Amino acid sequence: MASKPETEHPKQAFGWAARDTSGVLSPFKFSRRETGEKDVAFKVLFCGICHSDLHMAKNEWGSTTYPVVPGHEVAGEVTEVGSKVKNIKVGDRVGVGCMVGSCHSCQSCGEDLENYCSKMIQTYSSKNVDGTITYGGYSDTMVVDEHFIVRIPDALSLDAAAPLLCAGITVYSPMKHFGFDKPGLHIGVVGLGGLGHMAVKFAKAFGVKVTVVSTSPNKKKEAIERLGADSFVVSREQDQMKAVMGTFDGIIDTVSALHPLMPLLGLLKNNGKLVMVGAPEKPLEFPVFSLIVGRKTIGGSMIGGMKETQEMIDFAAKHGVKPDIEVVPVDYVNTAMERLVKADVKYRFVIDIGNTMKASS
Amino acid sequence: MAKTTPNHTQTVSGWAAHDSSGKITPYTFKRRENGGTDVTIKILYCGICHTDVHHAKDDWGITMYPVVPGHEITGVITKVGSDVEGFKDGDKVGVGCLAASCLDCEYCKTDQENYCEKLQFVYNGIFWDGSITYGGYSQMLVVDYRYVVHIPESLPMDAAAPLLCAGITVFSPLKDHGLVSTAGKRIGVVGLGGLGHMAVKFGKAFGHHVTVISTSPSKQAEAKERLGADDFIISTNPDQLQAAKRSLDFILDTVSADHALLPILELLKVNGTLFIVGAPDKPLQLPAFPLIFGKRSIKGGIIGGIKETQEMLDVCGKHNITCDIELIKADTINEAFQRLLKNDVRYRFVIDIANASPAT
Numbered sequence: 001m002a003s004k005p006e007t008e009h010p011k012q013a014f015g016w017a018a019r020d021t022s023g024v025l026s027p028f029k030f031s032r033r034e035t036g037e038k039d040v041a042f043k044v045l046f047c048g049i050c051h052s053d054l055h056m057a058k059n060e061w062g063s064t065t066y067p068v069v070p071g072h073e074v075a076g077e078v079t080e081v082g083s084k085v086k087n088i089k090v091g092d093r094v095g096v097g098c099m100v101g102s103c104h105s106c107q108s109c110g111e112d113l114e115n116y117c118s119k120m121i122q123t124y125s126s127k128n129v130d131g132t133i134t135y136g137g138y139s140d141t142m143v144v145d146e147h148f149i150v151r152i153p154d155a156l157s158l159d160a161a162a163p164l165l166c167a168g169i170t171v172y173s174p175m176k177h178f179g180f181d182k183p184g185l186h187i188g189v190v191g192l193g194g195l196g197h198m199a200v201k202f203a204k205a206f207g208v209k210v211t212v213v214s215t216s217p218n219k220k221k222e223a224i225e226r227l228g229a230d231s232f233v234v235s236r237e238q239d240q241m242k243a244v245m246g247t248f249d250g251i252i253d254t255v256s257a258l259h260p261l262m263p264l265l266g267l268l269k270n271n272g273k274l275v276m277v278g279a280p281e282k283p284l285e286f287p288v289f290s291l292i293v294g295r296k297t298i299g300g301s302m303i304g305g306m307k308e309t310q311e312m313i314d315f316a317a318k319h320g321v322k323p324d325i326e327v328v329p330v331d332y333v334n335t336a337m338e339r340l341v342k343a344d345v346k347y348r349f350v351i352d353i354g355n356t357m358k359a360s361s
Numbered sequence: 362m363a364k365t366t367p368n369h370t371q372t373v374s375g376w377a378a379h380d381s382s383g384k385i386t387p388y389t390f391k392r393r394e395n396g397g398t399d400v401t402i403k404i405l406y407c408g409i410c411h412t413d414v415h416h417a418k419d420d421w422g423i424t425m426y427p428v429v430p431g432h433e434i435t436g437v438i439t440k441v442g443s444d445v446e447g448f449k450d451g452d453k454v455g456v457g458c459l460a461a462s463c464l465d466c467e468y469c470k471t472d473q474e475n476y477c478e479k480l481q482f483v484y485n486g487i488f489w490d491g492s493i494t495y496g497g498y499s500q501m502l503v504v505d506y507r508y509v510v511h512i513p514e515s516l517p518m519d520a521a522a523p524l525l526c527a528g529i530t531v532f533s534p535l536k537d538h539g540l541v542s543t544a545g546k547r548i549g550v551v552g553l554g555g556l557g558h559m560a561v562k563f564g565k566a567f568g569h570h571v572t573v574i575s576t577s578p579s580k581q582a583e584a585k586e587r588l589g590a591d592d593f594i595i596s597t598n599p600d601q602l603q604a605a606k607r608s609l610d611f612i613l614d615t616v617s618a619d620h621a622l623l624p625i626l627e628l629l630k631v632n633g634t635l636f637i638v639g640a641p642d643k644p645l646q647l648p649a650f651p652l653i654f655g656k657r658s659i660k661g662g663i664i665g666g667i668k669e670t671q672e673m674l675d676v677c678g679k680h681n682i683t684c685d686i687e688l689i690k691a692d693t694i695n696e697a698f699q700r701l702l703k704n705d706v707r708y709r710f711v712i713d714i715a716n717a718s719p720a721t
């Protein structure tokens with residue numbers, strides 16, 4: 001087990017942590033390891049707030065080790081690099097997403113799919129190789145193996161880049177993998193939150209036609225006028241759903257609440273694919289017939305590998321794809337979490353760590 | 362009652378179910394004249410598919426009685442319409458599940474007639490002329506040549522019959538995943554019945570490592586020794602499931618009873634696909650986590666297109682792949698249905714139509 005967080009490593013660090021299942025975050029002193037020969041140390045400037053942070057802070061998945069410093073949408077500036085670091089230098093703008101380690105020897109690692117490595121180390125509340133617990137980006141500094149560092153192009157501001165490291169890659173990877181990036185296709189995006197709004201933006205950048213499928217009629221204007229979706233369907237309106245039956249080549253389903261799959265599968269053409277990236281905790285009801293009669297596919301996907309994450313960031317910079325964000329000071333984080341529960345954000349909170357996190361207390 | 366049209370003048374002897382008892386009795390009916398694009402086939406053999414039993418008993422509430430089941434048909438051509446291409450008198454041919462499609466939609470034009478919206482089946486379907494289709498439990502069939510395939514010379518006509526449904530149902534998913542042309546993958550087959558045993562045979566013929574996943578320990582020897590499977594996992598044994606986690610590239614699920622998907626999905630490697638061809642009546646429970654945490658997919662499919670069916674038969678001819686069958690007389694169809702419901706057959710009943718005496 002971990003020794004005292006404050007002294008287990010040589011470098012002092014400061015962040016905000018949740019201590020118990022209340023999930024309430026408060027200032028927290030801990031420590032980071034010395035910059036190893038393959039490590040990159042950086043000053044954290046911005047960190048996005050992901051739904052996972054909320055689940056983990058409250059231990060809703062039963063996998064949390066307290067105290068937990070959340071944050072896996074981290075952007076900052078390099079302060080030190082180890083002797084064997086090849087592609088990163090002091091002063092570089094960098095990012096870290098959901099993972100900070102993997103085995104580097106399994107099949108998944110060999111195929112640049114570290115995200116599916118069974119020994120993958122998550123950015124926070126996960127166990128490091130040395131047995132200590134990882135702490136995430138709600139903190140002033142990070143020390144991370146170069147392999148898990150992404151370079152952020154100058155064209156992207158660091159605050160907007162941060163949410164790309166989880167929300168962005170979560171939708172980009174399946175859209176590439178399942179072939180939803182071919183101009184002329186018609187893609188449905190189910191749910192218009194942090195993930196959904198990124199899916200719409202990437203889809204438009206790929207040149208595909210996008211229809212947003214949502215339970216909230218009041219998001220229509222927003223989806224079409226602000227995000228550029230081509231059309232909008234209210235999933236509870238049978239007539240609207242019927243009108244687009246059998247017209248989608250693919251669907252990105254970002255909804256993590258329990259929801260029926262049957263109506264969504266009906267929107268697909270034959271050979272169409274529905275990909276789930278939101279993860280409902282309970283099993284979904286799955287009508288097998290609706291797959292069989294149209295050779296349809298249901299797939300899943302979780303973030304992306306490091307190579308693909310760099311590719312996504314470069315693509316986003318080149319095509320001006322960036323999340324809509326609300327930048328907040330760190331002492332607003334508990335309020336932000338409460339608003340997140342109510343889906344009251346367009347579309348991602350980003351904590352201004354650089355300017356608001358002070359190791360005063 | 363079936364709507365007959367004036368051109369339905371040919372009297373045929375067959376076997377039909379007349380009500381939801383599903384009892385099969387001799388039945389004489391009419392088929393259409395051989396039209397310009399039709400061929401007439403003297404039926405020699407017809408396999409008994411689970412679907413036949415469901416239709417005979419109206420389990421799905423869609424049966425139009427009397428129903429003449431049978432969609433695994435082999436026979437010899439006796440008449441060819443003037444506009445027919447590629448078939449002649451005396452050809453050994455087969456007919457599967459399809460009797461009609463629109464011939465014009467994007468699926469028909471890309472050899473995926475099986476996914477055409479206007480698809481009509483070889484029995485209990487409505488043909489272009491408005492008549493109800495009658496299947497292969499009969500001595501003669503008139504069918505549009507575009508739904509007919511050639512049976513390779515090297516294949517016995519009786520053991521080839523089930524290839525027309527059971528065979529193509531498992532071949533199409535394998536082809537869909539590049540497993541016909543590329544060897545050396547690790548594939549799983551869930552359920553060892555008519556479909557499953559064909560999947561094992563194809564898998565081995567195409568050079569894959571094949572694992573059978575079954576609830577019945579008693580099938581292990583059979584699966585390995587007779588069918589050539591490499592591994593056998595008892596799906597109720599947690600240790601065996603645990604040991605095989607993330608070990609398979611592709612799994613074909615042939616089980617139509619309600620069953621748990623979670624343990625099966627976890628056998629797949631990252632990027633692996635579970636292809637479902639058995640269709641449970643009720644929805645299954647789908648856990649999202651094993652899909653998301655392993656970028657895995659679940660896919661479903663129904664039979665295959667006609668071109669693909671011909672390709673499958675040619676591959677079977679080349680590799681000498683046939684179905685393991687039990688040949689029965691036409692007057693024992695009801696007993697065969699009973700045994701099929703108890704899975705008491707290795708692995709397909711085929712009706713010897715050629716040697717049946719005409720109904721009186």
Ligand SMILES: [Zn+2]
Nearest residue numbers: 050052166167
């Ligand atoms: Zn996240």
Ligand SMILES: [Zn+2]
Nearest residue numbers: 103106109117
């Ligand atoms: Zn690995």
Ligand SMILES: [Zn+2]
Nearest residue numbers: 410412526527
């Ligand atoms: Zn069948």
Ligand SMILES: [Zn+2]
Nearest residue numbers: 463466469477
């Ligand atoms: Zn068609």
